[in-house]
Amino acid sequence: MFARAQQIHAEHPPSRLGRALRVRGLVEMDGELTVDGTVLGRINAYRVNLSSESHVEGDVVANEVHVEGRFSGRIFALHVTVESSATITGRIFHNTVSVAKGARIDGRMPWRPPSYFLTLTQLPETRL
Amino acid sequence: MxxxxxxxxxxxxxxxxxxxxxxxxxxxxxxxxxxxxxxxxxxVITPPAPPPTTQPAKGVSVISRALKITGQLESSEDIQIEGEVEGDVRAATVRVGAGAKVRGTVSGDEVELSGTVEGKIEARKVVLTSTAHMSGDIIHKDVSIQSGAYINGHLKPEYSKPEQPG
Structure with a gap:
């Protein structure tokens, strides 16, 4: 999943879901995605930035996730960065994680080996 | 920090x-x-100045070519779609770029279509460029169609008709 994404990553400009945008459903892409708005559902991408104005509910599956906004649900990512402005409810499945002082996290942060993330698309628990 | x-x-x-x-x-x-x-x-000491290239303003949402959305999109601002959307899109201005594909209803004040839409367009102003491919009805008040656009459906000038005679 990610090996393919890495190739495509360079070819496409990053997508942006603007502040006023509200998406309900599945968001899938191979490159970088920045969310400023609201997403209810699932996000699949190579790299996901949830900005300080974002509000996401559901699952985020990515190689790298950067959280600054409100999130509730599950994150499945090799590398997770949580900024101090973030408010997270739920679970963060990660291999490496960094949490800034001031971030609010309510939930669990289970560590997983890198191999866990390679098969993520097949796992039943990540289905919408 | x-x-x-x-x-x-x-x-x-x-x-x-x-x-x-x-x-x-x-x-x-x-x-x-x-x-x-x-x-x-x-x-400028702090570097917030974005390069004046194709980068859109902050409010504009960009669904890039690699992006696929299944579900509904709603925005009070503009949406530019270059990727694939299966579901309904509603925004102030919707631009469907060449190569983009939407399956569902596209509604808004203004819709500019250069890509493919299978479904319906409901907008006050509809612009179909030469690369547009539209399968389905277009409900509009003001339509412009460039030579080369493909349309399979009805054009109905019935957009927002609250004060109908009788």
Missing amino acids: SSIFTRNEPSQGDKTEPQKSESAASLDQAKRPSPAMAQASAQ
């Missing part, structure tokens, strides 16, 4: 001035791009 703190900080007033001169410098930029860029970055 994080961006929200630095964003609220500059209320000193001295920051607005260099930004003005920076935008003036960006006008010259078309003639001599690299020196102007060097000037601009020298004047």
Whole structure:
């Protein structure tokens, strides 16, 4: 999943879901995605930035996730960065994680080996 | 540390001035791009100035080519779609770029179609460019169709008819 994404990553400009945008459903892409708005559902991408104005509910599956906004649900990512402005409810499945002082996290942060993330698309628990 | 703190900080007033001169410098930029860029970055200490390329304004949402959305999209601002959407799109202005594909209803004040839509378009102003491929009805008040556009469906000038006679 990610090996393919890495190739495509360079070819496409990053997508942006603007502040006023509200998406309900599945968001899938191979490159970088920045969310400023609201997403209810699932996000699949190579790299996901949830900005300080974002509000996401559901699952985020990515190689790298950067959280600054409100999130509730599950994150499945090799590398997770949580900024101090973030408010997270739920679970963060990660291999490496960094949490800034001031971030609010309510939930669990289970560590997983890198191999866990390679098969993520097949796992039943990540289905919408 | 994080961006929200630095964003609220500059209320000193001295920051607005260099930004003005920076935008003036960006006008010259078309003639001599690299020196102007060097000037601009020298004047503004904090580098929030986005490069004046194809990067859209912050409110605009971009669904890039690699992106696929299954579900509904709703925005009070503009949406530019270059990727694939299965579901309904509603925004102030919707631009469906060449190569983009939407399966569902596209509604808004203004819809500009250069890609493919299978479903319905409901907008006050509809623009179909030469690369547009439209399968389905178009409900509009004002339509413009360029030569080369493909339309399979009805054109109905019935958009928002609240004051109908009788």
